[in-house]
Amino acid sequence: MLKHRIITAVWLIPLVMGAIFFFPVEYFSWALVAVFLIAAKEWGRIIDKRCNITQWSFTLTIGILLVALNLFVPSDEVWFKGHLHPIFLAIMVIGACWWAISLLFILSYPKSSTLWAKSHMFKSMFGQLTLIPCFTALVALKALSSPADPYYGGSLVFLVMLTVWATDSGAYFAGKTLGKHKLMPNVSPAKTVEGLIGGLLTTMLVVAVVMLLSPEQELGLVIVVTLFVALVSAVGDLSESMFKRVADIKDSGTILPGHGGGLDRIDSLTAALPVFTLIYIAFWM
Template sequence: MLKHRIITAVWLIPLVMGAIFFFPVEYFSWALVAVFLIAAKEWGRIIDKRCTVTQWSFTFTIAVLLIALNVLVPTDEIWFKGSLHPIFLAIMIIGAMWWAISLLLVLSFPKSANFWGKSHMLKSMFGQLTLIPCFTALIALKALSSDAMPYYGGALVFLVMLTVWATDTGAYFAGKALGKHKLMPNVSPAKTIEGLVGGLLTTMVVVTGIMMVSPEQELGLIISVTLFVALISALGDLSESMFKRVAEIKDSGTILPGHGGVLDRIDSLTAALPVFTLIYIAFWM
């Protein structure tokens, strides 16, 4: 298993980094459609793991919505005079509201599953609210690149990813070494409070890197934003774990050997990216 994880990471990380930094945003937005359709098919298994018609129906719905977004909002119109396009902004705000609701569902699980566990309609809606704001956030951040700063948008996307990776890595090792108190045993029995604290502390490495590259930034703000994004990313992970637990599936898919599915790799990002984008608009635009 570890060998497969390493091999997958060796080819996947350069591919992701190349797309983030070197793909023009107009190509990046269409490449993302393919990635998110794989994630949508995997979410279809969460809706009903036995019915392929349901899975493909959900995938088709996501395809229509993502293609419509790319057509209705050209990449050169995503930002205008420092403001995010109204459609993108509305989706981002709805996404943030969804993660507030998701937090309540996670905290009240398994009782909350009595409300949504057997409803294909609600689980489909939850999937749309999880995937589409993340899609728009990725494109919005990437579109912040300009001729003067061609890698700026990619750097912002990478910064969020780095925060998520630091949180996950710190949580894994701290949990293994010190984990005694379960974080949310009904949702994800393996996660511990000590692991979460370790993950949050690890993100300070990201803060250090930001301050070295951009020392004019306000330290307190950078620390606060990094910790908040890290916590939100943990919510994304817990939320997917909750939905998979009800669906009785371990991994969302098998397309990434040793890692599971695409959804398993982006679960934390689905929460972190739209929230970070809103924070960026509030404090840096």
Template sequence: MLKQRIITALWLIPLVFGAIFGLPTEYFSWALLGVFLIAAKEWGRIIDSQCEMTQWSFTITIGVLLIALNIMVPADEIWFKGMMHPIFLGVIAMGGLWWLISFLMVISFPKSAGFWKKSHMLKSMFGQLTLIPCFVSLLSLKALSTDASPYYGGTLVFLVMLVVWATDSGAYFAGKSFGKRKLMPNVSPAKTIEGLLGGLATTMIIVAGVMYFSPEQELGLLVAVTLFVALASAVGDLSESMFKRVANIKDSGTILPGHGGVLDRIDSLTAALPVFTLIYIAFWM
């Protein structure tokens, strides 16, 4: 399994890196649509793992909404005079609220599942709140690139991804080596408190790298933001685990050998990106 994960990562990371830094935002937005359609099809299995019609219906709904966002808010209109387009800002704000609600659902699981586990409508709404703010946040950060600093937005996106990858990798290896106390056994029995702490500690490598290349940053704020985004990414991971547990599926898909589906690979990012974008707007804009 570990060998498969490494092989998949070796071709996936350059592809992601090339898209983030090589594609103009207007093309990136449409390329990203394909990725999120796959993730939407996988979320359709969470809604109803047996009914293909339900899965495709949700996929089409997400596709229509994302296409509408791409048309209504072109890449060059996402930011104007340092202000985010109100539609995008509203979507990201809803995403931030959703992740607070999702966190409460996770910590109170399985009791919290009583009101939604049999409702296709609610699970569909949760899927929209998970995927669409992530899509919008990713585009918003990417679009921060300017003529003076063409890779600025891409760098922010990549840094968030590095924080998530550091958290996931640190948690995996620390959990394997030292994990004893279960983090949330009702949601994800394999995750441990030691793993989470190891993941948070690993993110300090990213902080050190940022301070080395950009020493003018405020260290305390950078550490706080990094840890908060890392914790948000853990909530994203646990949230998907919760929904998959109720749906009785192990992986959201099989498209990425060793990693499962696209949704399994971006579950942490679905929370980390909206949370980071809101923090960025609050402290750096």
């Protein structure tokens, strides 16, 4: 398993970094459609793991919505005079509200599952609320690049990814070595309070990198934003775990050997990216 994880990471990380930093935003947005179609197909298994028609109909719905976004909001219109396109902004605000609701579902699980566990409609809606705001956030951040600073948008995307990776890695190792108190045993039995604290502490390495490269930033604000985004990413992770538990699925898919499905790799990012983008608009635009 570890060998497969390493091999997958060796080819996947350069591919992701190349797309983030070197793809023009118009190509980047269309490449994302393919990635999110994979995630959508995997979410279809959460809706109904036995029915291929349900899985493909949800995938088709997500595909139509993402293509429509790319066509109706071209990459050069995502930002205008420092303001995010109202469609993108509305989607991300709705997404942020969804993550607040999802947190309530997580905290009250399994009781909350009685409201949606048997409803294909609700689970489809939750899938759209999970995936589409993440897509718009990725495109919006990437579109902040300019001829004067072609890597700026990619750097912001990478910063969020780095925060999520630091949180996940710190949580994994702290949980393995120190974990004694279960965080949300009904949702994800392997996660511990010590792991979450370890993950949050690890994100201070990201803060150090930001302050080193951009010392004019306000340290307190960077720390608060980093910790908040890390906590939100944990909600994204727990949310997918909750939905997979109800669906009786261990991994969302098998497309990434040693890592599971594409959805398993982006579950934390689905929450972290739209929330970070809204924070960026509020404090840095």
